[in-house]
Amino acid sequence: MSDPEPTPAEEQVRRLLADARHDEPMPAEVVDRLDRVLAGLDLGRPTPPVDLAARRRRRTARTLLVAASAVVVLAVGFTQLDLGGGGGDAGSAQRSEAGGASAPQSDVDGDSAGDRSQLATGPPVVLSSAGFGTEVRALLAAKQGSASARPIVPSLPPACADLAVGPGERLAVQYDGEPGVLVLRPPSGDRQRVDLYLCGETAVVRSSTVAVG
Amino acid sequence: MSEAQHEPTDAELLAAHVGGDPDAFGRLFARHRDRLWAVALRTMGNRDDAADGLQDGLVAAYRRAGTFRGDSAVTTWLHRVVVNACLDRLRAAKVRRAEPLPDDLDERGDRGSLRSATDEVADPADHASRTEQRAMVLDALRTLPEEQRAALVLVDMEGYPVAEAAAILDCAVGTVKSRCSRGRARLAELLAPLLDAAEGDPHDTPARNPVASTPVEPTDAPRGPPATG
Incomplete structure (x- = not known):
């Protein structure tokens, strides 16, 4: 019943902690983000819930395999992207697929379909619930390092093609073995948010904010 | 009616x-x-x-x-x-x-809200000192094991009763007390310069410990949740 009296130092620590309390409201951008997530959850309500905890339990057995697969897929994917540009050196950034010549965007008529004509195809990037943040960082780093300015949307599954995911570059992924779309939101300053959607679901399943630049 | x-x-x-x-x-x-x-x-x-x-x-x-x-x-x-x-x-x-x-x-460098000082501090030097002090406290807090940190955030920062913090953390009341106690002890080591300064003249030292507007009550007596806005 009787707890030991707090020492003066402990009392001071408590005072310092109380003084460091955060009193400001949730920032507007976080409110907006969570509102969008909620809206997505509402829209997708009839769909079976995504049990993140179950995913977490399942992940242990495959963490190593998934991580290794991710590295291989990333390496293959970005190597493929750079093949047309001459091997991935920094000087190849502006080269098109047409033989490495400097002909940026010459094959695009300027309409929205043009974006699609620039899309690279390939196998989906493998992500796991266990290593999501790290894998996303590695993905963006590899993407920047690839010096390829082209959007990358490898083989979006049909169930994902019509997902309303908002602005951002879309990337087909396998998340814990399930098909999904990773949306790379437009960078805000030195930060870039990345949202994961699973095919057939309208809600964001995972998000991560990554330092860029 | x-x-x-x-x-x-x-x-x-x-x-x-x-x-x-x-x-x-x-x-x-x-x-x-x-x-x-x-x-x-x-x-x-x-x-x-x-x-x-x-x-x-x-x-x-x-x-x-x-x-x-x-x-x-x-x-x-x-x-x-x-x-x-x-x-x-x-x-x-x-x-x-x-x-x-x-x-x-x-x-550590560029996020103001972590060190947010919403207080209406008139003296810029005082404000800067307090902001720096908060940063030190938060940096020290982040070095604690997450369970200790969570307990201190709920009890000492947010003012939850220990019993409610225990319910939130899904552990025994004694566990919360123990985590808080260990966390405070560790913070007391890490923040020794601030504590030492406070034990001198809290109003004249450059990195002085701020005097809370209300005294910190014992662990079992919560300060009460902040008014929701």
Whole structure:
């Protein structure tokens, strides 16, 4: 019943902690983000819930395999992207697929379909619930390092093609073995948010904010 | 006679959500989001990770609302879900972290809200000193094991009663007390310069310890939750 009296130092620590309390409201951008997530959850309500905890339990057995697969897929994917540009050196950034010549965007008529004509195809990037943040960082780093300015949307599954995911570059992924779309939101300053959607679901399943630049 | 508009309780909103009301969960979350944000922010240590953790908790709470049994207040349950989501993220980061996360490093330099001093401090020097002191406290807090940090955030920062903090953290009251005690002891070591300064003349030392507007009450007597805005 009787707890030991707090020492003066402990009392001071408590005072310092109380003084460091955060009193400001949730920032507007976080409110907006969570509102969008909620809206997505509402829209997708009839769909079976995504049990993140179950995913977490399942992940242990495959963490190593998934991580290794991710590295291989990333390496293959970005190597493929750079093949047309001459091997991935920094000087190849502006080269098109047409033989490495400097002909940026010459094959695009300027309409929205043009974006699609620039899309690279390939196998989906493998992500796991266990290593999501790290894998996303590695993905963006590899993407920047690839010096390829082209959007990358490898083989979006049909169930994902019509997902309303908002602005951002879309990337087909396998998340814990399930098909999904990773949306790379437009960078805000030195930060870039990345949202994961699973095919057939309208809600964001995972998000991560990554330092860029 | 007067048709007083009935404001649904948290439990009613949660039940309405489970029953299919599309607006109920949003209303419930809006009621508590600022405080949930504060807890997530202080537990995670930076805004980006806090937003991620809070989002995880939001999604989990939304989807698991049907499992709420009413053993605790809805707000306690909400906090538990969010804190667990944050702790899950911290543990996962700790497991996979081979090097400091960029966010951790960036946090020290460019994120004002972590060191936010919303107080109306008139003297810029005082303001700067206090901001610096807060930064030191938060940096020290982040070095603690996540369970100790979460306990201190709830009890010492947010003013939850130990019993409610225990309910949020899903552990015994004694465990919360023990975590708080160990955490404070460690912080006392890390923040020794601040404590030493405070033991001198708190009003004349450059990095002085601020005098809280209200005295910190004993562990079992909560300061009470902040007014929700």
